[in-house]
Amino acid sequence: MNVESKSFAIGRIPITKTWPSVDGGLFPAKAFSGEVIEFGAIAFREGHDAIAVDLLLTDPKGKTQRITMHPGRPGLDQWLTKVQLTEVGTYSYQISAWDDEFATWVHNTEVKLKAGVDQELMMLEGQRLLGKMAVAYPKQKKDLIRFAELLTAKAPKEAFEDALAQGLVDLASSTPLRSLETLSESRLVYCERTLAGSGSWYEFFPRSEGAQKDKTGKVISGNFKTAVASLDRVKQMGFDVLYLPPVHPIGTAHKKGKNNTLDASEADPGSPWAIGNTAGGHDTIHPDLGTEKDFKDFVKAANKLGIEVAMDLALQASPDHPWVKTNPEWFTTRADGSIAYAENPPKKYQDIYPINFDNDPEGIYQEVLRVVRKWISFGVLIFRVDNPHTKPVSFWQRLITEVNAKNPEVIFLAEAFTRPAMMHALGKAGFQQSYCYFAWRNHKDELSSYLKELSQDSADFFRPALWVNTPDILTEYLQFGGKPAFKIRATIAATAGATWGMYSGFELYESVARPGAEENIDNEKYEYKFRDFEGALKSGNSLAPRITLLNQIRKENPALRQLRNLVVHQSDDSEILVYSKHLTAEHAEGKENTVIVVVNTDPHSVRESMVHLDLQALNVAPGFKVTDLITGASYTWGEHNFVRLDAFTEPAHVLRIER
Numbered sequence: 278m279n280v281e282s283k284s285f286a287i288g289r290i291p292i293t294k295t296w297p298s299v300d301g302g303l304f305p306a307k308a309f310s311g312e313v314i315e316f317g318a319i320a321f322r323e324g325h326d327a328i329a330v331d332l333l334l335t336d337p338k339g340k341t342q343r344i345t346m347h348p349g350r351p352g353l354d355q356w357l358t359k360v361q362l363t364e365v366g367t368y369s370y371q372i373s374a375w376d377d378e379f380a381t382w383v384h385n386t387e388v389k390l391k392a393g394v395d396q397e398l399m400m401l402e403g404q405r406l407l408g409k410m411a412v413a414y415p416k417q418k419k420d421l422i423r424f425a426e427l428l429t430a431k432a433p434k435e436a437f438e439d440a441l442a443q444g445l446v447d448l449a450s451s452t453p454l455r456s457l458e459t460l461s462e463s464r465l466v467y468c469e470r471t472l473a474g475s476g477s478w479y480e481f482f483p484r485s486e487g488a489q490k491d492k493t494g495k496v497i498s499g500n501f502k503t504a505v506a507s508l509d510r511v512k513q514m515g516f517d518v519l520y521l522p523p524v525h526p527i528g529t530a531h532k533k534g535k536n537n538t539l540d541a542s543e544a545d546p547g548s549p550w551a552i553g554n555t556a557g558g559h560d561t562i563h564p565d566l567g568t569e570k571d572f573k574d575f576v577k578a579a580n581k582l583g584i585e586v587a588m589d590l591a592l593q594a595s596p597d598h599p600w601v602k603t604n605p606e607w608f609t610t611r612a613d614g615s616i617a618y619a620e621n622p623p624k625k626y627q628d629i630y631p632i633n634f635d636n637d638p639e640g641i642y643q644e645v646l647r648v649v650r651k652w653i654s655f656g657v658l659i660f661r662v663d664n665p666h667t668k669p670v671s672f673w674q675r676l677i678t679e680v681n682a683k684n685p686e687v688i689f690l691a692e693a694f695t696r697p698a699m700m701h702a703l704g705k706a707g708f709q710q711s712y713c714y715f716a717w718r719n720h721k722d723e724l725s726s727y728l729k730e731l732s733q734d735s736a737d738f739f740r741p742a743l744w745v746n747t748p749d750i751l752t753e754y755l756q757f758g759g760k761p762a763f764k765i766r767a768t769i770a771a772t773a774g775a776t777w778g779m780y781s782g783f784e785l786y787e788s789v790a791r792p793g794a795e796e797n798i799d800n801e802k803y804e805y806k807f808r809d810f811e812g813a814l815k816s817g818n819s820l821a822p823r824i825t826l827l828n829q830i831r832k833e834n835p836a837l838r839q840l841r842n843l844v845v846h847q848s849d850d851s852e853i854l855v856y857s858k859h860l861t862a863e864h865a866e867g868k869e870n871t872v873i874v875v876v877n878t879d880p881h882s883v884r885e886s887m888v889h890l891d892l893q894a895l896n897v898a899p900g901f902k903v904t905d906l907i908t909g910a911s912y913t914w915g916e917h918n919f920v921r922l923d924a925f926t927e928p929a930h931v932l933r934i935e936r
Contacts, residue, residue, distance in 0.1 A: 337366025528595020553598025
């Protein structure tokens with residue numbers, strides 16, 4: 278039985294692996310403007326002659342540059358270079374490997390001169406090689422011939438050393454022959470705007486911002502006009518993105534009351550995720566929040582402060598949504614004739630109908646595309662997508678591809694807490710960012726492992742957003758860790774991730790869970806929240822100053838706004854986490870930038886430990902100076918250092934190396 282298969286053709290100089298590469302080039306690798314990407318290859322040849330390896334990088338405008346690659350770890354035939362991508366669009370790259378005749382001649386000459394063998398012959402070989410270069414590079418012919426003559430002007434050893442001292446290597450590097458050149462397959466890297474991969478997010482409910490009670494105790498909803506005042510709070514803490522839960526009309530059928538009860542009163546506002554009523558659906562603003570003009574004005578006010586507004590895209594409907602009447606085929610009808618509501622037995626969500634994407638796939642697709650484009654026309658360039666893993670991946674790939682073809686600046690964040698295969702598939706399909714399992718990785722070992730995975734194993738296709746909490750997530754760590762837990766989690770999220778986020782109330786240490794649920798009691802999903810941010814700040818009971826400092830540190834240290842440069846170091850203590858981020862001067866606005874973070878991940882203790890640093894990864898020698906960006910203290914550090922971190926006062930060092 279003959280089975281045909283596609284075989285890989287090995288070139289004259291084998292190039293057996295290149296990166297970044299996602300599923301063998303099936304999907305483009307991800308990058309964002311300003312991100313430093315490692316390009317690499319495995320390349321080698323028979324025998325002992327030298328090869329050279331270059332990266333051929335073509336930018337979105339079609340301009341190709343050749344970048345010299347350098348050997349990686351000895352014995353692995355790795356060739357590496359790091360490039361900072363700056364232009365939005367699709368890059369392509371190939372790896373070029375070629376016979377480096379000059380490097381081979383230099384090596385062989387050094388060996389034979391030392392051994393006293395074939396000395397005159399090696400000078401003649403050098404002359405012949407330089408003659409070939411002179412033919413290939415007529416503009417450098419004069420200099421090349423001068424060096425060729427120099428090789429026989431003196432005794433071989435002296436002549437060779439003189440030639441090297443006078444710059445022969447530099448001249449040869451500018452006049453390579455590149456014989457036997459072999460090219461790898463071409464691979465794509467899609468570079469998106471910076472905020473697609475690096476930024477800080479804050480979430481609040483507009484209906485709570487500026488909400489008031491009248492004389493009778495009735496709540497008057499906050500709206501986009503009153504929420505404008507809250508933008509200053511977001512700006513002062515240094516956030517780049519403000520994410521809003523759904524702002525659409527809320528259904529009344531099976532409306533949820535306080536703490537997710539089914540016994541809702543008329544005064545209960547309901548869950549924003551139960552979208553749609555007679556006032557409209559996904560393309561409509563909730564009347565309590567204002568008009569479309571109010572929304573546009575809110576977006577403009579945020580943009581004026583340097584804040585982008587992210588909108589929730591939750592593809593589900595309340596039983597009152599207009600779609601239920603106009604397009605019942607977009608839902609699943611059960612055997613008894615009723616429409617299936619969302620459920621996760623024993624949990625039932627009678628206030629939400631899931632969408633069926635198979636009965637009329639083209640119809641629902643065109644409607645969602647219309648809705649998304651409407652909000653884009655209102656100035657929304659970021660969509661946080663609710664539960665994308667419960668919809669077909671092919672749907673998202675088509676939608677994001679079509680939207681980004683016209684609006685490449687649009688960003689989609691996947692709220693997908695599910696199996697890794699699905700989370701990764703959504704990233705490959707086009708989602709620029711994704712929530713991840715950071716919230717449930719709380720101790721040194723699990724954090725070390727997870728941060729390595731996020732920064733190294735999956736970074737080519739999966740961009741993690743490290744959220745410390747959400748309206749749905751209040752982990753046991755925060756419930757029982759006290760104020761230190763909040764400080765620890767914010768510090769790690771803001772420094773380990775290129776993107777991090779928090780939901781309003783985190784800065785007030787809100788930590789009481791609803792019994793039987795991993796979310797806050799009196800949850801804002803089902804009621805208005807009245808928070809005294811200013812009072813907490815004045816009384817010293819607010820984490821806002823720490824949040825502000827962390828975002829300021831991020832802005833002042835470009836290494837922290839990267840993901841792939843994270844390196845985990847060692848400590849002797851089971852709860853002292855150590856990692857660093859480093860950028861060369863070339864990639865850090867002209868000044869080398871390195872930050873070391875040391876965190877006590879146990880919110881209940883004082884920890885003392887030795888920490889052990891990989892100085893090569895930090896590009897320093899022992900005795901380097903560091904400044905703690907949290908406290909302002911200065912230290913002299915080396916390979917091994919003692920730390921004492923008190924969770925109740927200051928659980929972390931954020932140390933910048935002073936160059």
